[in-house]
Structures are given as structure tokens and as C-alpha cells.
Amino acid sequence: MTDARNPGYRRDVGVDPPYLYPDYVGTRLRAPRRPPILLPQSLTELTGPLLGPGRVEPADADLTAHGESEPLGERIIVHGRVLDSDGRPIRDSLMEIWQANASGRYAHDVDQHPAPLDPNFAGVGRVLTDSTGAYRIVTIKPGPYPWRNHPNAWRPAHIHFSLFGHAFPQRLVTQMYFPGDPLFGQDPIFNSIPDPRGRERLISRLDLDEAIPDVALAFRFDIVLRGREATPFEDEDDD
């Protein structure tokens, strides 16, 4: 129930892309034609799966550590914090990550892009946020790759992130991009975000302070999930 102890989660209009964005051809037959109906948040929506702990091993945060030798490409660190829009850290929460290899090829049957697979890189990781909402992964910078959306269409280099947050309305799947990518202008997935400032929030920034000299560059990517309607009591467990 949306009482003072369990306030609902704010709807923020204009942040996400629309369902129908015709330049992204895949939306044309999958976007519903009717607008969604407003659903008041009940206990089903004020709760959500808290399944991180027990599903992640420390090694899952290093996508470069699962082959017989190092994967090819540019080793990078990606790190940041996960907060809600009121600035509260999203603690102990599962993040799932997947991406193409350095050549722009996914280790997936459907991907027929004629670029080499890397036997030392599956492109899959998992990590838990810590008690401050911080996370850190080690991976390879993914390559851009062609797709069939329009003639000579190329996706900017990106890493997929899936987050649960602490409740159903905080669930988010998004993509992290890299600064200065020359492919942004022609990518309908990136440009489906209505507000240019929203697009910028998906672009990580080079973070030399977290780089490991002679080993790996670092990129910072902070993620903000939905905040709450009103300030809840400090201790949600004080029933």
C-alpha cells in the first residue's frame, strides 16, 4: 500500500524512449498501438525480486578472466554507482552485463557478422553493487558492428546493463556507450531517447583516476533508477 511507510515510485515522463520509434524498424510491429493504462502501485509493485546475493561469484565481474588466455582487444575497467533519483544508493543489487567482443561480434548463434569470435571472450558478466551502490567490472572495449536496420547501419560500441533495483518499478535495462563515438548520429536506438541530455547520461566518461597504469583504462558509468513519491521513514523495517 502506498502509505507513508511504503511510498510509491515516481513516474518520470519523457525520460525513456517511446515504444514506437519508426526509425528503429524493430519497433514497428512490436510497439503496442494503444497507450499503456496507468496502474496504481500496489504491494505487487512496491516489492520486487531481491535476488542478487548467491547468484554472483567474484570472478563474474571480470569478463576477461574466463578463457585460456587473455581476450583480444582493449582491456578496460567500467565502474560507477547505482542510485535512485533521490540519491539513495541501490545496495547489494544484481547487475547483469553482456556485450560484443573487440571485433564487434557477439558469441551468439544469431550474430552472423563476419568478424571473428574470440574463444577467450564470452561477453557475459554479473556483479553486485556494494553497500554504497558502487560496482566495478573488468572487460574488453566492444567494437561497433553492422545491423540491418537501414543501409549501412552500424551500432555505436555499447555494453548492455540489466538492473533490478529494490522494487518492480526500478527494473531497468539500458546500454552504456563510449565518449566521442562517431556513430551516434546515425543510430536510431541511441537517438530514440527524446532528451539529448538523457542520451548524454548513457555515455560513460573516461576516468583516468581509476585507470591502472600500463594495464587498463577506466570508464565511469553512473546509473540512476526511479526514486520515490515521498521520503520514507529512515528505517523501512520499523513495523
Next chain:
Amino acid sequence: MTLPRTPSQTVGPYLALGLPWPDGPFVVADGTPGAIWIRGRLIDGAGDPLPDALVETWQADDEGRFAHPAARRAGPTTFRGFGRCPTDADGRYAILTIKPAPVPGADGRLQAPHIDVTIFARGLLKQLVTRLYFSDEPAANAADPALLSIDDRALRATLLAERSADGYRFDVHLQGDRETVFFDV
């Protein structure tokens, strides 16, 4: 302080790399008394199946409890409540679970038993959210606030799962004449 939220992006066609779990479809273990299979297909606006989608489910247990601090007053439970299944080449998914008990709505009155269903797929720039209700709960469904908020009565039927041999069938039509009702949560 209000921070601007991070926008959503599509899972793309390769979600099967990162998201399926071996135990994902099993909200309850095989052999659990009273377990039901929720089975269905995802269909696009051309009538074609979605072979590259992910279905997630979230629900209360059979006493209306959730394993979550916001639901403490309903009592503790170890019920996972969460299911996750990628679709196959025919757009089919299957989740093994139990039927949830009614839980209170936003106004405090009991809702009909329901399961929140989330869909991720290539071509969806943001997840779709709908609700599965049980067609063999006509009295509870007739008083459910979310179902009653759908003005067109014929559309309410898109949220009713039908009995099947081993549980319930729940198809989701993303677009078209049989388009499922989706919710803004």
C-alpha cells in the same frame, strides 16, 4: 536532491547471452504440490512469434506474501516470487509457479489474484508490463481495481489466463486486433 534518471534501451537480439538463468522458469521446484505451468506465446503485429524475447514474472505466494521488506506486515516468506524465461523459436515461454493469493491494492482493498508480467525484446525500447489474471476467478476479477480501470470490457479479457492441462495459458499480443492491455506502472 533529484538526480535525472537513466533512460531505458532495448535488450537487443542477443539478450540470451546475458539474461537467462538455468533455474529461471522455476519459481517453484518441479514436484511442488499445487504447482502450475504458465505457458504461452508472444506474437507481434504481423501475427509472427517473438523468438528473441524474455518473459519475467513477479507475484505473491499462496498466502499473499512477498520476500521483500515493503511487505513485512504480510509475514515472512522464502518464496522467490520471480520467474524468467526466454522465448523459443515459436515465441513460446513456460514458467512453473503456484497460484498467488489476493494482495491489497493501492486503496487497501483486496485485488484479484494476479501475476505481474514483464516483456523484454529486440524492438522494445522499454519493457512492456502487463498482468495475468485467472479466468476461473470471475467474482474476484469482477471487483479488481486494475481490471475495472480498463474501460473497454472486451480488452479486460486479454489479461485472463485460461485453464490448460497442466496450468494456465497466457498469450501476449504486442500489437494488432488482439493487442494485450499493457500498464504504466
